[in-house]
Amino acid sequence: MLALQILIDGFAISTLYALGALGFTLIFGVSGVLNLAHGGLLVVSAMAAWYVGTALGANAWVSAGVGIGAGLAVTLVTYGAVVRPVQRSRAIPGAERELFVLTATLLWGVMLQELLDYWFSDTPVAVKPLLSGTVNFLGVRTPINEFLTAAIAWAVMGLLWLLVNRTDIGKRLRATAINPRALTLLGFDLERIYLVAWLIYGLLAGIAGVLIGSFLGSGSSYIAGLTGSAFTIVVLGGLGSVSGTLIAAYVVGYIETLTAYLISPALREVPALLLLIAVMYVRPQGLLGKR
Amino acid sequence: MSKPNIKRGAGIALAAILAASVSTVAVQAAQxxxxxxxxxxxxxxxxxxxxxxxxxxxxxxxxxxxxxxxxxxxxxxxxxxxxxxxxxxxxxxxxxxxxxxxxxxxxxxxxxxxxxxxxxxxxxxxxxxxxxxxxxxxxxxxxxxxxxxxxxxxPAAYLAQAVCDSTKDLLVPMHMTTAVVLSEDAAWTKPLDAGYDKCLPKVGVKVLDNIRFDPNTTDFTPIYQKIEAMHPAMIMAGWAHVGVQPTVQWAEQKVPVALVGINAQAGSSLFWKATNGATEGVLTGNTSAPGVAITxxxxxxxxxxxxxxxxxxxxxxxxxxxxxxxxxxxxxxxxxxxxxxxxxxxxxxxxxxxxxxxEFQGKAAKFTHALRYGPGYITGVAIQWQNGVQKCVWPLKLANAKVVFPSFVTATK
Incomplete structure (x- = not known):
């Protein structure tokens, strides 16, 4: 019974981790941006969904839709108002641009946290579950929302796989990740490809934010933790590697769950961090990273 | 006007000016x-x-x-x-x-x-x-x-005592006589837990375990699974810095154990909103409550x-x-x-x-300058969220409702 409980709980957590980190690795792979405001995008989505669902009384699906829209909007603001101006600035030497983008997104994340603190307080909130109630799965009482969350997350990841591997847009995204200069020489508009990548990232962040908010809750104080968790998974899996991120999310999710159940919930994050340090010593490019 | 009269007039005028300015200063100081x-x-x-x-x-x-x-x-x-x-x-x-x-x-x-x-x-x-x-x-x-x-x-020692007092009057008569203490890891919960451990057995409640958790915990499933396996009647909470996540997950996972003790944020209607109503059925100690004529x-x-x-x-x-x-x-x-x-x-x-x-306690008291607790002073209340409204369930003379736990709380049946 305990093993099954660990299996179910670990699967749900890992799937959410994977979805939360996918956008983060995608945008790094395509445009080389390490977005340290990542957690902020997720939390804005969740807070918007909570506000519409609870304060305005909308149903769970409508509020989830609004949350995803808010996630998309704040992601595009991040790109348009924070990342792009730094990337295009002539005052910043080309070699230092990545560092400046990193700093700008870090500060943007702090600003988002302060704004959310001001508007909503730092008290965590729970986004309305899409489905309420529990089911008895092989003797383990589990919220239906946990299964639905995992199913939606996998459906979204499946669609992303199809988009990246089976469409022209996906080909361009992959080509940009490999050799953006060549793509420019072939006459493709790189700015447009980046915008598409940020749009996809925004949708992923919005969906992940709302699902995490309905499963674990959300609030301004979650921002640093969510960014840190995505960062850990992506570094472990290999920066820019989508499949590496998926594997790393499940490794981290199950190690954390095993620790929480078998040792202590207070220590759940420690073993995964130790593993990350070990991987960085032995294989600094991560499990499936190439650079 | 003769010279002496001029002098006298000037003197009176000066005295009047001085008096006026002094009174202005006095009024300004007073205000x-x-x-x-x-x-x-x-x-x-x-x-x-x-x-x-x-x-x-x-x-x-x-x-x-x-x-x-x-x-x-x-x-x-x-x-x-x-x-x-x-x-x-x-x-x-x-x-x-x-x-x-x-x-x-x-x-x-x-x-x-x-x-x-x-x-x-x-x-x-x-x-x-x-x-x-x-x-x-x-x-x-x-x-x-x-x-x-x-x-x-x-002080937390008094808060624990208030919870024990209400448990004795409300829950022990409902045959709820076992509890797991579940507290956030913070300075205030150390004396609270010690207080629970001391006073709960005195009112007839056996403490099965004492679990402390990191306030940053987001997934309470393992903790609730562990508690459920012990089959207690109550989860005796000690929460103030946290509250939303454990309350929401208790309700969503339909943990069949009553959630009682101190869930400090649950005294506010903002908490009901933050939890999307998952607070329904939560029983918490407080010093006062809306709609209750304590004084x-x-x-x-x-x-x-x-x-x-x-x-x-x-x-x-x-x-x-x-x-x-x-x-x-x-x-x-x-x-x-x-x-x-x-x-x-x-x-x-x-x-x-x-x-x-x-009344503040005196120099000789253990808790110098803390508020007095007990009959005639502050005794606290126990409130329970019922249909979105905070109801006072204890002290019995002030109660405007009886304790009703959600249907999934089977440990009380």
Whole structure:
């Protein structure tokens, strides 16, 4: 019974981790941006969904839709108002641009946290579950929302796989990740490809934010933790590697769950961090990273 | 006009001018505001309630003519749940703004860090939301130096006792006689847990386990699974910094164990919203509650608070509101804003507040300058969320509802 409980709980957590980190690795792979405001995008989505669902009384699906829209909007603001101006600035030497983008997104994340603190307080909130109630799965009482969350997350990841591997847009995204200069020489508009990548990232962040908010809750104080968790998974899996991120999310999710159940919930994050340090010593490019 | 007459006229005019200017200065001095500071964790439910409670009390005191004719000027500073920010702000309010006293702080860690500064700067400090036993024990250890500190809320030992008292009257008769204590890891819950461990067996409740969790915990499933395996009737909570996640997951996972004890944020209607109503059926101890006539001041206060701020007060709003009145009375009584006079005035406090009768314990008491607890003073209440409304279920003489647990709580059946 305990093993099954660990299996179910670990699967749900890992799937959410994977979805939360996918956008983060995608945008790094395509445009080389390490977005340290990542957690902020997720939390804005969740807070918007909570506000519409609870304060305005909308149903769970409508509020989830609004949350995803808010996630998309704040992601595009991040790109348009924070990342792009730094990337295009002539005052910043080309070699230092990545560092400046990193700093700008870090500060943007702090600003988002302060704004959310001001508007909503730092008290965590729970986004309305899409489905309420529990089911008895092989003797383990589990919220239906946990299964639905995992199913939606996998459906979204499946669609992303199809988009990246089976469409022209996906080909361009992959080509940009490999050799953006060549793509420019072939006459493709790189700015447009980046915008598409940020749009996809925004949708992923919005969906992940709302699902995490309905499963674990959300609030301004979650921002640093969510960014840190995505960062850990992506570094472990290999920066820019989508499949590496998926594997790393499940490794981290199950190690954390095993620790929480078998040792202590207070220590759940420690073993995964130790593993990350070990991987960085032995294989600094991560499990499936190439650079 | 002859010379002597001119001289006499000039003298009278000069005397009139002097008298007029002296009386103007006197009036200005009489009307000079008394500055009072508030330090609060503004981004939290209890912290915001501290600021709101103080604001409401000051509005009412000023509308009634202020303190001996002088209005109160309130300065509210956000300490961001940071001891560094809190100390810096405490020093600034004392030295720069010349605040005659400072109220607030709901986290014990912040309040404990401010206590030495209150003692060093001789700045009266009324702690209105934190609950660690150490806050008042600190005063007891060196009264002469630390007499400026007042714990205008209850030490955790009393909070535990109030929970045990209500458990004895309410839950033990329902054959709920086993509990797992589940507390956040914080300064205030150490004495609370010790209090639970001591008083629960005395009222007939066996403590099966004592689990402390990191306040950053987001997934409570493993903890609830562990608790469920022990088959207790109750989860005896000790939560104030956290509350939303464990409450929501308790409801969503339909954990069949009653959630009781202290879920401090659950005293506010904002918590109901934050949890999307998952608070339904949660039973929590508090010092006061909306719609319950604990004293003649309780209902007018909760009504005025809800009208002014659009939500029901959290526990710290009651204590801060009462503390502000106690402070105003002390200044009025002593006719002085000097630190030692304020201390002397506060030590003479004997007033009816929104939580009960308020009196600070003396120098010899273990909890020096903490509020008195017990019959005739503050005894606390137990409230339960029923259909989205806070109902008072204890003390029985004030109860406006009976305890009803959600259908999934089968441990009570």
């Amino acid at each position: 000079k505001p008394i500055v009072i500071g508030v330090t609060a964790e503004m981004a939290t439910i209890p912290g915001k309630a501290i600021a709101n409670g103080a604001t409401l009390a000051v509005q009412q005191i000023n509308a009634a003519g202020g303190i001996n004719g002088r209005p109160i000027k309130l300065i509210i500073e956000d300490n961001h749940v940071s001891t560094t920010d809190a100390i810096r702000s405490f020093q600034r309010m004392t030295r720069q703004d010349h605040a005659v006293a400072i109220l607030g702080a709901f986290t014990s860690e912040v309040a404990l860090a401010l206590e030495p500064w209150s003692a060093r700067l001789h700045e009266p400090f009324l702690i209105t939301g934190a609950a660690s036993n150490k806050l008042a024990e600190y005063v007891h250890a060196d009264y002469a130096q630390r007499k400026y500190i007042f714990h205008a809320y209850l 003649p001041k309780t209902i007018p206060f909760t009504n005025a608070y809800s009208k002014e701020f659009g939500s029901e007060p959290a526990y710290s709003a009651y204590s801060t509101y009462d503390a502000m009145y106690a402070l105003a009375d002390a200044i009025k009584r002593e006719k002085s804003t000097k630190p030692n006079a304020i201390v002397a005035g506060l030590e003479k406090t004997d007033m009816v507040g929104t939580q009960g009768r308020l």
